[in-house]
Amino acid sequence: MKPQLQVGGLLASWSFVFLFLxxxxxxxxxxxxxxxxxxxxxxxxxxxxxxxxxxxxxxxxxxxxxxxxxxxxxxxxxxxxxxxxxxxxxxxxxxxxxxxxxxxxxxxxxxxxxxxxxxxxxxxxxxxxxxxxxxxxxxxxxxxxxxxxxxxxxxxxxxxxxxxxxxxxxxxxxxxxxxxxxxxxxxxxxxxxxxxxxxxxxxxxxxxxxxxxxxxxxxxxxxxxxxxxxxxxxxxxxxxxxxxxxxxxxxxxxxxxxxxxxxxxxxxxxFLSIDTNQFTGSIPVSISNASNLYYIDLGENELTGGVPTLEKLHNLHQLFVHSNHLGSGHRSDLDFLSSLINATSLVSLNLDNNNFGGMLTETIANLSTNLVIIYLDQNRISGSIPSGIANLINLERLWLSQNQFTGNIPFDIGKLQRLRELVFWNNELTGNISSSLGNLSLLITVDLSNNNFRGIIPPSLGNCKTLFFLNLEHNSLSGPIPQPVISLSSLSKLGLNYNSLTGPLPVEVGNLKNLGYLNVGENMLYGEIPDTLGSCVLLEILSMEGNLFQGTIPSTLDSLRGMQLLDLSRNNLSGRIPEYLENFKFLETLNLSNNDFEGAVPIKGIFTNASAISVEGNSKLCGGIPELQLSACNSIQSKKWRLTLNSKLAISICSGLLGLSFFLFILYICWYRKTKKDLPSVSLRKSLLRVSYQTLFNATGGFSVENLIGVGSFGSVYRGILEYGATIVAVKVLNLQRHGASKSFMAECKALRNIKHRNLVKVLTACSGVDYQGNDFKALVYDFMENGSLDEWLHPVNREDELNNEPKKLSLHQRLNISIDVACALDYLHHQCPTPIVHCDLKATNVLLNNDMTGHVGDFGLARFLPEATHSFSTSQGSSIGVRGSIGYAAPEYALGSKESTEGDVYSYGILLLEMFTGKRPTDGMFKDSLNLHNFVRLALPHQVADVADPMLFRGGEEEASNQNLRKRSCSRSEKIRDCLISIMQIGVNCSGELPKERMNISAAVALLHSIRNIFLGTMPSEN
Known part of the structure; x- marks a missing residue:
């Protein structure tokens, strides 16, 4: 024990000495x-x-x-x-x-x-x-x-x-x-x-x-x-x-x-938001006294009573009181709308799913012309739709469904040139459907079902070339189906059932290459089913019941292999039931009852399920599965199908040749799959949910030129809509003939699988399969960005139009906001992802803008994951697939074979930042020899910044003023703009230095840009 005590004492002494020191x-x-x-x-x-x-x-x-x-x-x-x-x-x-x-x-x-x-x-x-x-x-x-x-x-x-x-x-x-x-x-x-x-x-x-x-x-x-x-x-x-x-x-x-x-x-x-809670009681009358309110969201609660006057809320941008129990069905429920007249910045008005009654008066015509969204559906509003609603010229969504509106659709509604969604279903509207709807060329959705409309379907609807969903069912419409409407190639869903339409089904129905749903049931249509209907290869729902169709079922319908429901009941159709219906693998419901069909009922495919088919009311039918309880087919009928010796011999030879061909085809497929070096389907399925080629073909109108919105290095991008009510999507179709396209697809799938940020374009799903010709097909589906790319705004086709107050122009504030959006996206990719991601192709065309002009970085086809320890610049040799990025934006070290790095992205961002505020592309013809966009701006800072800046940024600030006060105000604004631009362009220069180690960190750029916005734009005189 003594040695141990000595050691313990020694350790205690050293501990004391350490603490003392x-x-x-x-x-x-x-x-x-x-x-x-x-x-x-x-x-x-x-x-x-x-x-x-x-x-x-x-x-x-x-x-x-x-x-x-x-x-x-x-x-x-x-x-x-x-x-x-x-x-x-x-x-x-x-x-x-x-x-x-x-x-x-x-x-x-x-x-x-x-x-x-x-x-x-x-x-x-x-x-x-x-x-x-x-x-x-x-x-x-x-x-x-x-x-x-x-x-x-x-x-x-x-x-x-x-x-x-x-x-x-x-x-x-x-x-x-x-x-x-x-x-x-x-x-x-x-x-x-x-x-x-x-x-x-x-x-x-x-x-x-x-x-x-x-x-x-x-x-x-x-x-x-x-x-x-x-x-x-x-x-x-x-x-x-x-x-x-x-x-x-x-x-x-x-x-x-x-x-x-x-x-x-x-x-x-x-800012007041209590959305999605369990609040009860009424909205306090005093809320209008909080006169600085710009955002109110009281939606999805249990609020009752009325909405009080909001007359003092001049700064209000958004008002959400949806999904409550507001209103009492009385005529005064909507009186509060008149108090919003002074809210000149109001953008969204969401009152749906309540108990509002009364009438929608002409007061609505005096609301903010900045209104984009009006949701009044699922209430108890009555009376006519005021014609003054046409004053809301920026309106894009107008939902009045499930109310008690009466009267006609105002003719002036055709003035709402930006309107995309017109939803009035389940009301008591009458009269003719206004032909002025044909003026709304951007319409995507029109739902006027369950009303009392009479007259004809206006042919002018054929002018709505982007119309995706047209629902006119459950009205009293008459006359023929207009040829211009049935020729709209953009249509995916067409509902005309429960009307009084007459005439044949136009042969132009074959033009609807995008059609997935067609319901013309319960009308008075006659004639034969047009052969051209077989061209609508994307049809999934076809309802033609309760008409006067006659003749046989066309053989061309054999091409409709994606059919899920087919209803031809209660017509005058005759002939045999086509055996090709046995091969419709997705068919779940088949109704052929109450016609004049004859012969044997097929016994394969859907015909094996008695609960899925209906053939009653056809007295000449026989055979089929026992559950149908049809009579047996007699010997005379059997003789019709007896084969001759020559027929049997011909069939045997053909069968042998087909069998040999099939065997060789299988061998080819096996060889092809072994040599294919593409993304395995199992891997892709784990990465992203997938959609079929048919669905994307349907969504984009057959990948039509009308829906083409851009062409990139590895493919084309189309505008499309996947289903009714869904957000518009962008479909990027890879050109697999282009070298590197498959690798680009894999890179983009991998990069987008686990990242999520408000400033990155959101990938919704992917497709990896074959097209109708058996060729490999790969595509990615993204959220659609309504305002296109940043490049389109910075460099309009006609620059002179922009200078003459044409719509496409970006203010200083908007450019600064977008530059912060892009920087935040890069900061997330570089510093906040589990494994850092380098974009490798940041440029103006890959920055997309949504409806609110928020910037989103897209196109990850060249993106790379970097190991934690090596994500910064390295001079070691990079990958063998070539220089990263695009000319003018790619970091100079990439041309020397250096690996991808976060500094490379920062260089691209610096060039993009300079492009945004000078209005000049890095590939502009003026940049030759040693002069590039970086040096162009660097040499101008700080005193000549106005000489290199986009002149649009000073528009409205330096023109002649009519009095001294206005001249002082213009001068003050111009000085603020210059100071702001000096600070911003200095960041662009610091980010785009020639050497990687000279470049600013993207996180620091984000912080500085935020400071610039707070300091300069918070005190800048109005641009108006």
Whole structure:
């Protein structure tokens, strides 16, 4: 025992000595230097070589990212944000006892938040947001009693919020933990954070109720608790917080009522969302007093009563009160619409699925001309449709279905040139269908079913060349089916059943190559079924019952192999039932009843299922399966099918030849599959859900030229619609004859399988199969971007038209927003994906714009995954498939054979940024010899920026003004624009440096662009 005691005593002595020396070290700046070097040792990737300066050759206070106090030469700020650093947050940072600001956001730090950081008693700013940090939030961070900002959003944190924060952080102003996996309840102790301005906990797994103690936070401006599992009610005390601007609790299980005085209680309120909860009661009358409101979403609750006047909400952009129990069916239910006349920026009005009654008056004509969406369906609105609705010239969606509207469709509705969806089904509309609908050339959906329309189908509908869905069923329409309508190749669904239509089915029906649904049942159509119907090879539903059709079923219908339902009942059809129907593998329902068919009923395919077919009312039929209980076919009928010897011999020879051909074909297929080096179907199926060639053929009108919206390196892109009510899609069809197309398809599938970001084009599904000629077919289906590519906006076909106020032009604000969108997408690909992804082909044509002009990066055909340790620039030889990217955008090192890198993408982004704000392509003819877009801008900065900038950016700011005040205002605006452009173009130049290590990190570019938008555009005079 004595030796052991001696060793234990010796260890205790050394521990004491170590602690003593440490305490001595804490009193000098050597401790700080050791702590910083310990942090450096935890970094495994430093793409900007930040830590090269962290050595003994210079004082640590001069190291990059380090700021020291003048008096003690101790570290007070450690700022390594947006440096693309990988590694762990070193616990030795806890030894920086004078530290006040810690900025490590926008990197790729992993592991956990060290407990040792709780020793930083002077710390005021703690920002680790947008990293990959897991584990729990250490409770001992509550010892940092001077904290003002605690920001750890966009990580992988778990566990609960530390209760101790509420009693130990009296100076805390910002607490942001959004986008993590935190759980448990929100501590009531946080009500003691008397200086708190912003509390953001959205998109976590919190449960329980909102603490009543939050009502004590008199300085609180923003509450964001959306997308959690919160329940209970909103404490009444919270509505005493007059400083609130943003209140977002959507997608929870919160109930209760909104207080009567909410508009007075929240006079500064700008954003209010309680969507998808369990709120009851009425909408408070006082809500109009919150005059700064621009967004109101009260949808999907249990609200009752009426909508009060909203006359003071001049800034309102979007109003959603759908899916409640609002209204009482009375005539005054829609009176509140007149109070929206002054909301000149209103874009969306969603009132559907309520109990609104009364009439839609001409007041609607005075609403904002910026309105794009009006949903009034599923209510109890009566009266006629006001003709003044035609004043809403930007309207794209007008849904009035399932109401009690009467009268005619106003002729003036033909003035809504942007209208895409006209849905009036299930009303009591009468009269003729207005021929002015033919003026709406962008129409996709027209549903006028279940009304009382009379007269003919207007032939002018044939002018709607993009019409996908036309439903006129259950009316009293008469006359023939117009040839221009039945010739619309874009049609996929045509419903004309339950009318009084006459005449034959026009032979032009064969033009409907995109048709999947045709219902002309319950009319008075006559004549034979046209042979041309067999050209509609995509038909899945064909209903022709209850007419006067005669003759036989054409043999050409044999081509309709995708048929699922065929109803020819109650006509005067005759002849034999075609045996080719046995081969319709997808046919689920076949109704041939009450005709004059004769002969034997087939016994294969669908004819083996008695519940799936109906042949009753055909007295001349025989045979079939026993369940049909038909009489046996007699011998006379059998003799008709007796074969002669010559016939048998001919059949035997033909069968032998066919068998040999089939055997050789099988051998060829086996050989072909062994030699094929394409993406295996099983692999693809795991990657993406698939659709059939037939579905895409249907969606794009047979890949028609009319639906062609672009041609790229490896294929063509078509506009299409997969099904009724769905969003329009873009279908990228690979040209497999082009070398590298299959590899491009595989790359895009792999890249898009696991990534999801608001600024990346969303892939919906994929197709890998064969076309109707047996050729290989591969395609990807994306969300359709209504406003096309950025290239189309920057470089219109006729630039002179743009300068003359033609529609396609981008403001400074729009360009800056799009540039931020693209940068955020790259930042996500480079720094936030589990494995970094390099796009390799960023350019203006691959940036697509949706209806809100939000930028989306697309076309991942050249994308590459990079190993964690090698995702930065490397001079080693790259892949053998050639230079990455497009001429003018590709990084110069790629031409030398360097591997793909995130710096290469940053170069492309820098060039794109300069293109956006100069209006010049990098391939412009003016760029020759050593002059390129990068040098063109670099040499102009900062004094000649106006000379290289797109003149459209200054339009409206420098023209002659009629008085001195206007001239001053124009001058002020121009100066702001110049300052803004200098800052933006400097970022573009820094991103597009010739050497990879000279280029700015994309995370830093995102941060700077956000700052530019906040600083310049927030104070810039109006462009109007």
């Amino acid at each position: 440490s305490s001595l070290g804490s009193g000098n700046n050597e401790t700080d230097q050791l702590a910083l070097l310990a942090l450096k040792s935890q970094i495994i990737d430093d793409p900007f070589n930040i830590f090269s300066s962290w050595n003994h050759s210079i004082h640590f206070c001069q190291w990059i990212g380090v700021t020291c106090g003048r008096r003690h030469q101790r570290v007070v700020v450690l700022d390594l944000q947006s440096r693309n650093l990988s590694g762990n947050v070193s616990p030795h940072i806890g030894n920086l006892s004078f530290l006040r600001s810690l900025h490590l956001q926008n990197n790729r730090f992993g592991q956990v938040i060290p407990q040792e950081l709780g020793r930083l008693r002077r710390l005021e700013i703690f920002n680790l947001s947008n990293n990959s940090i897991g584990g729990e939030i250490p409770a001992n961070l509550s010892s940092c009693s001077k904290l003002i900002t605690f920001h750890v959003a966009y990580n992988h944190l778990v566990g609960q919020l530390p209760v101790e924060f509420g009693s130990s952080l009296p100076k805390l102003k910002v607490l942001s933990v959004a986008h993590n996996q935190l759980s448990g309840g929100i501590p009531s102790s946080y009500g003691n954070l008397s200086d708190l301005r912003k509390f953001s906990a959205a998109i976590n797994n919190f449960h329980g109720s909102i603490p009543d103690a939050f009502g004590k936070l008199t300085n609180l401006e923003g509450i964001a608790m959306a997308t959690n599992n919160l329940s209970g009610t909103i404490p009444a005390s919270i509505f005493n917080l007059s400083s609130i601007r943003d209140f977002d609790v959507q997608e929870n299980q919160i109930g209760g009522t909104l207080p009567y005085e909410i508009g007075n209680a929240f006079p500064n309120l700008e």
